[in-house]
Amino acid sequence: MEFAVSGFRTARSTRTARAARRTRTALVSAFSAGLLGLTLVGAPPAGAEAGSGPTAIVSMGDSYISGEAGRWRGNSLTNTGSRDGTDRAWTGSTYDPTRVYGETALNGCHRSDSAEVQSATGTGVQARINLACSGATTSNVFRAASGGTAYKGEAPQADRLAAVAAAYDVQAVALSIGGNDLGFASIIERCAKDYIVWYSYCHDDQQVLVDRRIDAVMANVGKAVDEIRAVMGAAGYGTGDYRIVLQSYPSPIPRGRENRYSESGWSRVHTGGCPFWNKDADWARDSLVPQLADRLRGVATAKGVQFLDLRDMLQGREVCATGSRLVTAAQPPSATTSEWARWIDSNGTQGPVQESMHPNHYGQLGQGRCLELAYAAGPTSHRTCRNTPGAGTSGMYLTALP
Template identity: 70%
Template sequence: MSSSPHRALRGLLALCVAAGLASLAPTPAAAAPGTGPTAVVSMGDSYISGEGGRWQGNSLTTSGGRLGTDRAWTGGGYDPSRVYGSSEANGCHRSDSAEVKSAGALAAELINLACSGATTRNVFRASNGGVAYKGEAPQADQLAAVAASRDVKLIALSIGGNDLGFADVITTCATDYIVWYSYCHDDQQAAVDAKIDGAMAAVGKSIDEIRAVMTGAGYAAADYRIVLQSYPSPIPRSTENRYGESGWTRTNTGGCPFWNADSDWARDSLVPQIANRLKAVAQAKGAQFMDLRDMLQGREVCAKSSKLVSSTAPASASTSEWARWIDQNETQGPLQEDMHPNYYGQLALGRCLALVNARTTGNYSCRNTAGSGASGMYLTAG
């Protein structure tokens, strides 16, 4: 990783911490609820599409397989489509380890309609204000084809982060640390506050759009469930960061260039604020809610209780970080992967979804067990 703050800034200005959408060829045969193959569907942005699934932990080694962290390594080069399939071409980045794909045998088909960078407008039906994204139809219109040919049992939705400009928040806070030596939390809190009412209204409309599609396909409300989920924090509290805020280790070694005050704001104010507002939307719209604010606790980038992958600390779900660091100069993959749950984090998200799938009612928080992999995920009510 570079030691130059200005080289770091060039990369950070392009940083995209966003969300996801997928294309699905409709099946000719039609099915009514209760007939056809059962299906669980994921919709929304990058935190559910599988962005960052290429990586098993973070390593300072920039060549070859990066000490086993780079799942795109072929032995002689890099092929991200090994992880993202055909969605590598348009950047939707639907990974093979994405939440719905890692949830186990929940249904006969596990279908990912999410796309990295998507906003609520990319979920709405085209007939009701929705817009295509990255060459793909609005996700609700894609869902219509799925609902007509499968028996959809559950729809998991992650959306709203891009409406709030989460990528801009991350970029601004990192730039303030590397270049301007100033805090970001005060002005960024104001920016989020100015957008959040509109963003939450749009999340509510997204749920309405999904319900309209399902009703149009002949489903009753009791035939399926919608699970709205929140976002995990990819960075730890300042007291849980293994690098001091002075010097360049957070930038050049850890990939977490944020001041203590900004880290604490993001972890304990911003992420909970968004989660609480999303929960209120879910309750108002009759959806279940899966709270992920603490899902990465202790597994975040630079967390004291996790490690970089090295020759003495191999990639492992029990010791490695579960989120992708900020690789400001793109020495290892594109910037859009940064600050997302990685392969290990996505396996954990899949386990969370499986656990919620088994609970037909109620709202739940999903947390990890220190020192365990995805099998250690558990739910608490609330």
């Protein structure tokens, strides 16, 4: 996609004056960034004033934006070698997840080379910086001074953003957060166990838990937005100098009627990797994901920030969806036919379980395209991003939310 970014900055003539008032230089900030373990693309020039360096987009938050599952190009039942070309960590003789996740393969943050911000290559900015970490909650975003906590050996993300804001000219901050506060992982685990072990539904009791938690979660998401603004303000940025893009979550599983495997039997477990009853899948796709998206949009409205709705981004590309297929030796990985989300590996034979139910390499390329489109839209716009059936990741498009 191509789009104009003219008019994104306001009062450019005052930018130099603001930058001159900042005391931290990019040289100091780059050193700090190295200590904090940032994932950076592009390097600021030595000695540049804070905020006057290369333009940048920053991503913050959890696994859905960090790049979890970026190792995989579709799903395959083959457990050896390259797994029919799906495993990007295959070296030809062994598996090396650092080929995809870099050093974060070691601490589990799993910031992949195809993560949303890294895939947003058409924005025209000079640097794309990923601060997100798989498993992060809102408390891992807050500054330490505001109750934020370190996670997986890394300082709170807002504190790390301060170093980036000083060294770069930050144009936008994309934020995905709240899912772990709400208990996404435990919900998926419970629903899978209810299918495999207990032969019961999960949606009724899990909906009660979601309703009980969601108000507090949204309050903390709002605080995360405030924390980003506080950091940017302290670095000398005005509200018109950058934008915040708060985004929702895509559904990794399809509705029951859109599942290509029979509800009974074991094909959903051992072949498809989607062990969920139809009623539970319908609840997740048509109730849980929309509920969270609508509430996140409410936060975006209240805080006056941009909202990117991803609830339908994986439609037809989900794990077990009728519109997609498993990868085989005869059917190689393809963005047009393969699934865009990582399945649940019930046998534990292909990579860590934490990769399950996340957008994979193709899904992340699609997310990057969505971010590019959102970047071209107005700084307070509310848009939903969808894929085009039968097209690759370049077929993503935005529509305005009412």
